């Protein structure tokens with residue numbers, strides 16, 4: 001099987017340090033840093049979990065590079081002679097466009113963006129490069145993919161890739177949310193999340209945890225119900241998501257918001273929440289679903305209410321039973337919203353489970 005890093009020899013002569021390896025899956029990012037083998041190499045990631053994985057892969061291959069996680073690539077200092085962007089064929093198209101745009105602003109004038117595309121014949125990258133950089137060189141099509149390069153010119157204005165969308169609860173005010181590439185449900189409010197917020201029993205004064213908050217729409221909408229005596233805490237491992245949640249919470253007047261960037265729920269208070277809402281990433285390993293279920297129990301206050309939305313209740317319900325002792329499943333908008341509560345010591349506490357209408 002061919003890998004993105006197999007493209008490196010075709011561009012190696014063009015690579016000048018210091019180099020930024022922008023995003024990319026952990027192994028290609030670490031292998032590229034190893035191939036560059038130059039001081040000052042930085043691997044940029046948006047997600048804290050991915051950043052940790054890159055550090056682990058670097059350690060495994062014995063390569064030295066600093067791993068930096070930030071909401072935006074252009075949050076880095078513009079000190080790089082080369083940005084290497086390993087773009088797997090499966091990577092998100094909007095995020096690829098965003099990286100090409102932002103790479104311009106972390107390069108020194110005359111610096112080079114080199115995108116490595118996993119597509120055997122890629123007809124997109126040259127177009128995206130030209131739009132931002134003016135010109136673009138490319139390698140011939142190959143089994144490993146294609147490489148594209150462009151030189152940074154004069155300073156130019158930053159163009160932020162962002163889509164705003166609107167959402168509201170049946171009994172709440174309309175709200176507007178900014179979303180950006182690389183975060184969940186870019187440009188729209190997810191139907192699963194909508195199904196969950198419609199059913200969640202949230203009361204004035206409640207402290208709510210939006211677990212895996214993405215752009216924060218779920219927490220903001222529920223924030224409309226808790227009033228000034230309540231609060232909403234937003235947590236995500238993706239720093240761009242946390243930054244968006246912060247902006248969206250401020251724009252929508254979310255009461256007493258708090259923001260936590262974490263991969264293992266670290267920094268969240270035990271028995272700190274009346275309500276936890278979670279829409280876990282099902283494409284990811286079930287480890288994260290487990291974390292979002294098992295980790296939640298000790299974060300809920302006694303009598304607290306837990307909601308998780310899924311398309312795969314048969315996989316999630318046993319986990320909820322093990323953790324909370326009981327649960328109720330509601331169908332809404334083609335999703336299962338599973339709800340449980342904390343009514344005694346785990347596991348199999350039994351007792352009353354809150355019924356949502």
Ligand SMILES: C[S@@+](CC[C@H](N)C(=O)[O-])C[C@H]1O[C@@H](n2cnc3c(N)ncnc32)[C@H](O)[C@@H]1O
Nearest residue numbers: 184193212213214236237238262263279280281
């Ligand atoms: C399916 S999305 C839901 C996003 C948001 N609640 C919504 O409805 O738009 C799941 C979110 O969980 C986040 N996530 C994944 N692993 C995580 C972890 N270990 N800790 C915290 N958040 C995580 C992802 O970054 C993503 O934003």
